[in-house]
Amino acid sequence: MSLQKNARTIRDSSQRQEHPLRDATAAALGESRILRAFLPIIENHNAAVKDHQHQQGAEDPLLVGPGDDCAVFAGSPTPTVLTTDTLVEGEDFLDPWPAGISSGGYEVGYKAATQNLADIAAMGAEPVTLVVSLSMPAHTTYGWVEDFARGITDSIVACGAHSCTVSGGDLGTSNDITVSITAMGRMHPDTPKPVLRSGAQAGDTVAFAGQVGWADAGLRLLLQSHNPYLADIMAKQTTGKHPRCNDKVVQRALTAQLRPTSPVPAGVLAARAGATAMLDVSDGLLKDAERIACASAVDISLSAEAIEALSKPLVPLAQAILHGQPRNEDADSYVSLAQECVLGGGEDHGLLACFPSGALLPEGFVALGSCLVPEGQQPRVLLGQRQAQARGWEHYQPL
Numbered sequence: 001m002s003l004q005k006n007a008r009t010i011r012d013s014s015q016r017q018e019h020p021l022r023d024a025t026a027a028a029l030g031e032s033r034i035l036r037a038f039l040p041i042i043e044n045h046n047a048a049v050k051d052h053q054h055q056q057g058a059e060d061p062l063l064v065g066p067g068d069d070c071a072v073f074a075g076s077p078t079p080t081v082l083t084t085d086t087l088v089e090g091e092d093f094l095d096p097w098p099a100g101i102s103s104g105g106y107e108v109g110y111k112a113a114t115q116n117l118a119d120i121a122a123m124g125a126e127p128v129t130l131v132v133s134l135s136m137p138a139h140t141t142y143g144w145v146e147d148f149a150r151g152i153t154d155s156i157v158a159c160g161a162h163s164c165t166v167s168g169g170d171l172g173t174s175n176d177i178t179v180s181i182t183a184m185g186r187m188h189p190d191t192p193k194p195v196l197r198s199g200a201q202a203g204d205t206v207a208f209a210g211q212v213g214w215a216d217a218g219l220r221l222l223l224q225s226h227n228p229y230l231a232d233i234m235a236k237q238t239t240g241k242h243p244r245c246n247d248k249v250v251q252r253a254l255t256a257q258l259r260p261t262s263p264v265p266a267g268v269l270a271a272r273a274g275a276t277a278m279l280d281v282s283d284g285l286l287k288d289a290e291r292i293a294c295a296s297a298v299d300i301s302l303s304a305e306a307i308e309a310l311s312k313p314l315v316p317l318a319q320a321i322l323h324g325q326p327r328n329e330d331a332d333s334y335v336s337l338a339q340e341c342v343l344g345g346g347e348d349h350g351l352l353a354c355f356p357s358g359a360l361l362p363e364g365f366v367a368l369g370s371c372l373v374p375e376g377q378q379p380r381v382l383l384g385q386r387q388a389q390a391r392g393w394e395h396y397q398p399l
């Protein structure tokens with residue numbers, strides 16, 4: 001059957017039945033169920049294309065479709081990986097934030113590039129190029145766009161993606177600034193097999209490279225308009241490109257939210273060390289660990305001590321955040337807020353990976369736990385002995 005005829009059959013059949021959730025909203029459904037409106041239709045299409053190519057005696061180059069950090073395409077000498085990510089003003093950044101600090105062009109370009117580079121790294125691949133689409137109001141200035149371009153190139157350098165170019169893009173108009181970057185990467189010849197989310201096995205070590213919880217702590221500070229502590233430690237000129245701050249821990253959290261970096265070379269190192277599964281943590285450690293657990297059909301057990309070690313440096317920040325809230329909290333609430341940032345905070349773009357038990361962890365990775373044979377039907381993430389509730393970012397039910 002020709003592709004056209006096949007596609008028409010699919011369209012006719014989809015018109016015949018009205019999906020029972022047709023009037024349900026994104027807010028009611030959440031991201032994963034909203035994707036189900038999209039995926040069966042494109043997967044049908046992809047299957048029709050595959051059949052068509054087969055009949056022509058050609059191979060479909062799409063090796064891995066939707067569902068992982070990147071799509072994977074057959075390539076010579078090694079497979080190519082492809083991803084895209086979007087930032088929207090008002091939803092993903094503010095200019096200015098209630099705290100008085102701005103995400104200007106530099107921060108927006110920086111963050112948009114990092115998000116994409118992290119998805120490439122999460123496949124164990126090396127970033128090759130970015131294509132940048134920028135929609136903005138007509139009153140956006142030359143200076144903003146210049147800062148935006150510099151933010152992109154500085155992020156590429158800071159993430160260690162030294163072979164990544166910027167090869168094109170698109171300009172458009174919109175009421176709110178919207179940036180969409182598409183990134184292409186390539187597997188290294190020594191490790192041509194992409195690291196998917198689905199390869200983890202019971203017994204594997206779960207390990208993490210990068211930082212986690214800091215961007216969430218930064219977000220919480222930036223969203224506060226009257227934090228006396230923050231006002232105290234910020235230097236006078238806080239607007240513009242680089243907010244200055246006299247407190248190193250607060251500065252680290254603000255930087256993690258405004259100009260995050262991802263440990264990109266650690267992706268290739270992980271592939272080389274035999275990583276069985278990997279993703280970048282963008283929506284929260286528990287939620288993203290659950291994605292590996294579900295894709296690989298394993299339970300993941302995170303060590304309470306390892307989580308405590310990640311949370312500890314965030315306790316002074318939790319104190320700063322709670323100082324900005326109406327009533328002062330006790331020490332226990334600082335500790336639990338720090339842990340909430342580590343377990344549920346997104347946007348740091350560290351790499352969570354699984355390695356065969358006994359494998360030497362590559363530089364930059366610390367062990368967080370292990371994969372287990374699943375106990376129930378639904379794979380779970382455990383914290384210590386107990387099942388952890390997968391908090392995390394959900395676009396249609398924010399904050």
Ligand SMILES: Nc1ncnc2c1ncn2[C@@H]1O[C@H](COP(=O)(O)OP(=O)(O)O)[C@@H](O)[C@H]1O
Nearest residue numbers: 035038042065066067068069070071085119282
């Ligand atoms: N509109 C869409 N159409 C097709 N696939 C999509 C769409 N949105 C997301 N996906 C796929 O769903 C998966 C999860 O997306 P997302 O959570 O944005 O990934 P990530 O957090 O790694 O950026 C990805 O494999 C992505 O390609």
Ligand SMILES: Cc1ncc(C[n+]2csc(CCOP(=O)(O)OP(=O)(O)O)c2C)c(N)n1
Nearest residue numbers: 085090091092093094115282283346347393
């Ligand atoms: C104004 C504002 N509100 C809320 C957030 C928090 N936030 C926005 S997106 C996001 C999660 C990551 O975004 P997503 O598009 O899911 O990235 P991906 O998983 O696709 O890499 C978080 C925590 C923010 N950065 N800015």
Ligand SMILES: [Mg+2]
Nearest residue numbers: 069119280282
């Ligand atoms: Mg990702």
